[in-house]
Amino acid sequence: MATEIKAPVFPESVADGTIATWHKKVGEAVSRDEVICDIETDKVVLEVVAPADGSLVAIVKGEGETILSSEVIAQFEAGAVSGAAATEAVQSEEQVEQAAANTQAGAAPVVERTQTVQDQAPAVRKALNETGIAASDVAGTGRGGRITKEDVVNHQTKPAAANVTPLSVAVGERIEKRVPMTRLRKRVAERLLSATQQTAMLTTFNEVNMKPVMEMRKQYKDIFEKRHGARLGFMSFFVKAATEALKRYPAVNASIDGDDIVYHGYYDIGVAVSSDRGLVVPVLRDTDRMSYAEVENGIRDYAYKARDGKLGIEDMTGGTFTITNGGTFGSLLSTPILNQPQTGILGMHKIQERPMAVNGQVEILPMMYLALSYDHRMIDGKEAVGFLVTIKELLEEPAKLILDL
Structure with a gap:
């Protein structure tokens, strides 16, 4: 039934x-x-x-x-399979058995017929049509040699053989490819446009000397990983520094709901993660109670989930503040857009060595530009600058951050 x-x-x-x-x-x-x-x-x-x-x-x-x-x-x-599917399954099993027998006998495996796009499952047909790859060119790893969606992806990304001649394109030919925008990307676009139109968004900048954090990380990263099973990165320092700054400047941790200001008595920090389907912002809950190891493990798990398309709605619901790291892609400076209804977002960037004046002397230091975009309806310039300076000071003296000073 x-x-x-x-x-x-x-x-x-x-x-x-x-x-x-x-x-x-x-x-x-x-x-x-x-x-x-x-x-x-x-x-x-x-x-x-x-x-x-x-x-x-x-x-x-x-x-x-x-x-x-x-x-x-x-x-x-x-418990029921249609006659066509059952026949196909039997044929597939026979193909596998025949291939195994031929292999044992030293002969090449026998392929019964050349696969076409029409032979494939809907997901595979869609992948083949989008990439322009012929089904006959893909080595199937599924049952009976059937092609899977992963086979198409792997075929598309595998390195080309050295003796393969690139496809010739006629001089002056202009190629276009039109694909529908995913629902997620459309929603992200709507939210970003809404943030620029419905908020009084302003961005303030500062820079931080990353040398103290880098030296601490270099000294303790092996011990940290052995003890906690987590890789010590820079993000945990930023999450903890932002949490402390949010405690000192509650307006940055607040949100606007109609004509009301909602002050949050907890610290849920979203970490922007890039995925194949678009930008997603999973949330670390109660970061004031999390250890550095818990922050690192949480970010790592979210990155894996985003890569595999396994993020759940509950992973991205809420959030009182957001951190985005354009530095992973080489960005030196940017103005991040607010993640509504939040009133602040911190942008991290590439660490780059620059000559800096220190006590009247020029030193080469690993510097990072920081950007804080904020809703000026809720946050005054004095608070925004103070918030960013607090993060700068805590990162340049990480002992204060760890000792809660």
């Missing part, structure tokens, strides 16, 4: 979603907890898994269609 597969329950902040990819087609065998569909919202990509072993009987909502919370998207039958 067929059962309904429904979209997940979306939180109140998510109105609807879009079917991004169907990983299985009707009649294709699927295992329990295997991902069968990706749903893209304006914040995250949600995975829908099979409730049991069986197969899809019908797909109610196709790729690109908009769906609501808990809406039926497919019909599923447990």
Whole structure:
């Protein structure tokens, strides 16, 4: 008997979603907890898994269609596989067995037929069409030699052979490629545009001598990693310094709700992370209670989740302040845009050696420009500058930060 597969329950902040990819087609065998569909919202990509072993009987909502919370998207039958899928599975097993026998006999594996785009699952067809790669050029690692989405990605990124001649392009030819903007990227664009139009955004700058932090990190990084199982980076120093500065300047940790100012008695710092689908801002909760190791582990885990598309809505909900690090991409200076309804965002940048005047002498020091963008409706210039100077002082004398001075 067929059962309904429904979209997940979306939180109140998510109105609807879009079917991004169907990983299985009707009649294709699927295992329990295997991902069968990706749903893209304006914040995250949600995975829908099979409730049991069986197969899809019908797909109610196709790729690109908009769906609501808990809406039926497919019909599923447990323990049953359609005749076509069963035949295909048998053929695949026979291909594998034949290939194994040929290999043992010293012969090359036999491929029954050349795969085409039409033979593939919807997600694979979509990847092939977007990249322009022919199905026959991709080595399939799936069952019976079938191509998976990962096979297409790996084929696209693998180095070209030394003797491959680049494709010739006619002189003057101008190539364009049009692809739809993802829901997440559209939402990010809307939020950034809203921040520039609806806030009195202003940016103040300063610079920090990173030598003290770099020396401390160099001295203790091996011991730190051995003790805590976490790599000691610079971000934990910035998160802890920002937390202390937020305690001293509560307005920077506040938000505006209509005509009200909401002062937060906790410190949830979002760390901007770049992903293939766009910019995401997972949140570290209660950073005033976190150790340096907990901060580093938290950031590392979020980076892995963002890379694998595993960030949940709960990971990015809330946040009272944001830190973004353009320095990882080589940015020397920038003006970060507010992450509403927050009233402040700190921009880190590339560490670069520069000649600096120290006690009347010129020294070459590793310097970093800092940028604080803030909502002038809520934060006065004096508070913004004081906040940024506090971070500068705590980083240039990290002992104060650690000893809570």
